[in-house]
Amino acid sequence: MGIGGADPVGEIARIVADLHVRDLVQAYDVDYDVPFRHGLAGGVLQLKQAFRPVPGAGAGRLARRVGAYWCDIVRADVELDLQQGLALVDASRADAARLTELLDPSDEDLFPAYAAARWHDGAGRVLYRSGSHARGRMHFTTGLEVAERHGLWWCLPDQRSNVLRARLEEARQAAPEVMARRTAEIIAEMAAEAARCEQAADEAGVPRDGNALPLDRRWREFLRGYSNVLHNLSFALHHDRQPVAALGRSLRSLAVSEALGDSYRQAQSLNHQAIVIGAHHVALHRDPAEADALYRRILHLRWARGRRIAQQQLARRKGGFEGAAELAGLLAELAAESAATGGAAGLDIDLRSFTVSCYQGVSAGLPDTEEGRAARADAAGRELEMARSVRQVIALPAYKRAYGGAVRPVYSRRIAHLIEQPATGSGDRDRYEEILSLTEESSGRELLDLMSTAALPQLDLAEDEEAAPADGSGSEAAGGSGEAAQAVPSARGQAAAAQPRAEQPGGDEPESEQPESDGTRGGRRDGLRRAADPAEVEADRVALLERESRFEEQFLRRPLEAAPHDPDVARRAEMFVINHPGTALVRYFTYGQGAGLTLGAFVIRDGLRRPVVCGPYAPVQELINELAARRSPREEHSRRIWRLLVEPLLGDLGDPSTLDHLVVVPTDGLFSLPLHIASPDGYAPGSVPLGAQVPLSLSVSVTAFVTRGRYLLRRQRVSGSDDLAALVVDDPVISGKELVGTGWPEHRMLVAGRLPKGLGVDVRRHRADWDGLAAAVGTRPEFFVYAGHGRYLAEYGELGPFLQIDDRHGRPDRLTPFDVALRLRLAGNRLTILGACLAGQGAQTTGGDVVGFVRSFIAAGAGALALPLWRVLDGAMAETGRHLLASSRAAVTQDGVFDVVRALHEHYRATVAEGDGWIEFMPLALYT
Incomplete structure (x- = not known):
């Protein structure tokens, strides 16, 4: 019956009234997703007001x-609109969680269970594609558990397949021997699932x-899942x-998909078969030209992205000027779509970056004619244009995945190309400026985005947190003390304490019980360090992932402002160094790829000079890995840091001791290296570490230091009304003596947690919990101190560390x-000291971003930031922190x-002057 009578609106209303949401949802997979009728289903659901909130509903x-x-999440996934998919997941997350809680296995109505199981599966797909593999796997697992518990047999093949595929991706990130074992196990499970599907179908005829x-x-839904099992x-x-x-297996998957009329899965299978044949045609005894025929079949299917992949590959294989022109045309289409949809927020970065790579490969093989050179120049320009467009991505998971996997290598190649050009005398300066500009443009961008956002979303700090124990046990209450102030000895004032710790040949020092610290030497602040029990590590990862989820969800509701590149x-x-005589800036960077990855640096002292080639990055990475396995650096590490990172710069830098301020901007794994302990000859007489040779600070980027004004944090106004707030963990190993003997008026101090011996009754007191932290930052403290335990393991990746x-x-x-x-806002903060083991650590990222607490405290408004990179001695930490706080009070009475x-x-100079063993007593790296 057509719609066009006297009352067309009424006719539409009657048709819609006859449709039922539950029927559409249950038929969506095979009756709407398979034939690409997503728009029809979405329109009906809108007319039925199915997306309207239902507070208090059953x-x-x-x-x-x-x-x-x-249903809408599936559409976004098929279209690879990750930004919208993540927003849809976020908008429905609370109701999905509530529905999952309300499910009753005895309920004969299976629709609620079906909706919950499928929602978790859809959320897992979007998160998985956005690069959040662990979070995606968690949703896949929840969906599968719901389906199994409620007997949704027709969903099980698809959902089991997704769980196994997610586990496979995680296995591929593991060490080679672990990866091989886990991959074999997962292949066996996938094969067993395929066999189960075949048996069930055969038994049912x-x-x-x-x-x-x-x-x-x-x-039909069952068989579609079976096809997915075979494909994975x-x-x-x-x-x-x-x-x-x-x-x-792919041919069998394709046969099922063709019978179902499933264009999406057909295109997946055909593309996969073309890849397999192209890579292994000799072993398969197949003609490589068969891949072209497979791609041409995809051109006739309904999946738009699949057709573009086929266009891309056919043009690449065609090559020559015709292939290059086709790839250029495809890139123009993708760029136009990006502009039409508001930039790269919804852009398929993978497709565009692969197309750029194909264009470069084809143009590189063109003749050295004017037309060929023009094509090569156009390809290089489009590559950089693609990389820069990613700066507009606003959903953090998608940004990280796209940036790390497809974008930063573009900058790295461009930098390598510019460095390898011979010096000409004319134009070299412009080239050097471009290299530094590209270095800044390509790394540390996420922190600059956070800093540029006018008002970061802030959650309630004091909300109750349901905690999984962070160390496997409860904390012992060690009550505060109102004892009178007492003299606090130097951490190296006693003869025994002055001895350097015993070095263990070929390894780390043994585990031992930690004594109660008196603030002289004491134990290490590594109470959270324990054997990496898989269950505990997984508990940590789950908790960290949950916190990351909250973080990312905030930026789906309130997108980050992409900081414009300067x-x-x-x-x-x-101009900065010219106007600050005696100051030098060192900006490290990496360029090249794979075994050719190289470390370079700019030294800006009296002007911009050519970049220094420090050498291959591999020895630096080896040093990073070695230090990560130890509790603290040894003398040999001091020498190696000097040799690899400082010595190559001396020709341009000169004698560091002649400088008034050396500012170092690390990159990648260099953020984890303690440059301040670098020394030409370790403990040898006359060999002074860098932090004692020159006033030294680190910065997260030249842009942050110069353009965003973090250089202003070196010298700051202080007064007698400054507040000092601290959180001190209740643990006998943590003395908290950095707070004692500083000259700070006790009525201007707030301590959340254990009151260190030597502080009196005028100090405001709170517990070392979320409420106490809220009270501490609520004072808007000019100085903030954390004294406690930190933990970081490589298994945490970019999620850690935690305190x-x-x-x-x-x-x-x-x-x-x-x-x-x-949760923290530290406006007006002058100095934050994190006195916890490994607080300055964090995984190296593919985007070259600084991560962990360095990034988050700076984003929260912290001033200068001092934090350790190893498992520090309590006494060393206490003395160093105390010196900084006391110096600030001395400045009040001076200028x-x-x-x-x-x-x-000055503190490090005095420490080194006391003799050998100074490494342990230089615990803090300082960021301005």
Whole structure:
């Protein structure tokens, strides 16, 4: 019946009234997703008001809304609109969680369970594609558990396949021997699942391919899941170098998809088969030209992205001027779509970057004619244009994945190309400026985005946190003391304490019980360090992932403002050093790829000079790995840091001791290296570490230091009304003596946690929990100190480290970098000291970003930031922190200006003058 009578609106209303949301949701997978009728389904769901919030509703009404969102999440996933997909997941997350809680296994109505199971599966897909593999796997697992618990047999193949594929991706990130074992296990599980599907279909008399497919919707959904199992099994076999088996499974998957009329899965299979044949045609005894035929078949399918992949590959294989022109045309289409949709927020970065790579490859093989050179120049320009467009990506997971995997290598190649050009005398300066500009443009961008956002979203700091114990046990209450102030000896004032710690040949020092610290030497602040038990590590990862999720969800609701790149940053840096005589800037960077990765540096002292080539990056990475396995650096590490990072710069830098201020901007793994302990000859007489030779500070980027004004943090105004707030963990190993003997008026101090011996009754007191932290930062303290335990393991990746804090029940909880960025505001802060092991650590990122607490405290508004990179001695930490705080009070009675860089430098000079063993007693790296 057509719509066009006297009352067309009424006719539409009657048609819509006859449709039921639950029927549409349950039929969506095979009746709407398969034939690409996403728009039709979405329109009906909108007309039925299925997306409208239903506060206080029961499972049935919640299931309508959650199911409707699942349908739209599937559409976003198929279109690879990750930004919208993440927003849809965020908008429906609370209702999906509530629905999952309300499910009753005895309920005969399976629709609520179906909606919940499918929502978790859809959320997992979007998170997985955005690069959050662990979070995606967690949603896949929850969805599968719901489906299994409620007997949703027709969903199980698809959902089991997704869980196994996510586990496979995580396995591929592990060490080679672990990866091989886990991959074999997952392949076996995938094969077993395929066999289960085949047995179930055969027992029910359901054909698995051909044209005689069942009319029953649930069996068609089952078979679509079976096709997914076969496709993922083929993918795993291909990466396990089993091309014959991989191709065989893919052909079986394709047959099922063709019978179902599933364009999306057909295109996936055909593309995968073309890749397998192209890579292994000799072993398969196949003609490589067969791949072209497979790509041409994709051109006739309904999946738009699949057609573009086919266009890309056919043009690449065609080559020559015609292939180059086709690739240029495809790139123009993609760029136009990006502009039409508001930039790169919804852009398919993978497709565009692969197309750029194909264009470069084809143009590189063109003749050296004017037309060929023009094509090569156009390809290089489009590559950089693609890389710069990613700066507009606003959803953090998608940004990280796209930036790290596809974008930063573009900058690295461009920098390498510019460095390798011979000096000409004319134009060299412009080239050097471009290299520095590209270096700044390509790294540390996420922190600059956070800093540029006018008002970061802030969660309630005092909300109750349900904690999983962070150290496997409760914390012991060690009550405060109102004892009178006492003299605090130097950490090296006693003869025994003055001896350097015993070095263990070939390894680390043994584990030992930690004594109660009196602030002289004491134990290490590594109470959270324990054997990496897999269950505990996984508990940490889950907790950290949950905090990361909250962090990222905030930026789906309130997007980050992409910080514009400053193209004149090189000239600004030069102007800065000219206007600050005696100051030098060192900006490290990496360039090249793979085994050719090289470390370079700019030394800006009296002007911009050619970049220094420090050498291959591999020895630096070896040093980073070695230090990560130890509790603290040894003398040999001091020498190696000097040789690898400082010595190559001396020709341009000159004698560091003649400088008034040396500012070093690390890159990648260099953020984890303690440059301040670098010394030409270790403990040898006359060999002085860098931090004692020159007033030294680090910075996260030249842009942050010069353009964003962090250079102003070196010298700051102080007064007698400054507040000092601290959180001191209740642990006998933590003396908290950095707070004692500083000359600070006790009525201007607030301590959350254990009151260190030597502080009196005038100090404001709180517990070392979330409420105490809220009270501490609520004073808007000019100086903030954390004295406690930190933990970081490589398994945490970019999620760690974390610091210990108590929940409201007195149990150990985790204070993560994500909590700091969203919960702490430190406006007006002059100095923050994190006196906890490994507080300055964090994983190296593919985007070259500084991570962990350095990033989050700076984003939260911290001033100068001092924090350790190893498992520090309590006494060393206490003495160093105390010196900085006391120096600030001494400045109050002098000219009222506190120079934190010089204060730390003077302390390190005095430390080195006391004799050998100074490494342990130089615990803090300082960021301005």
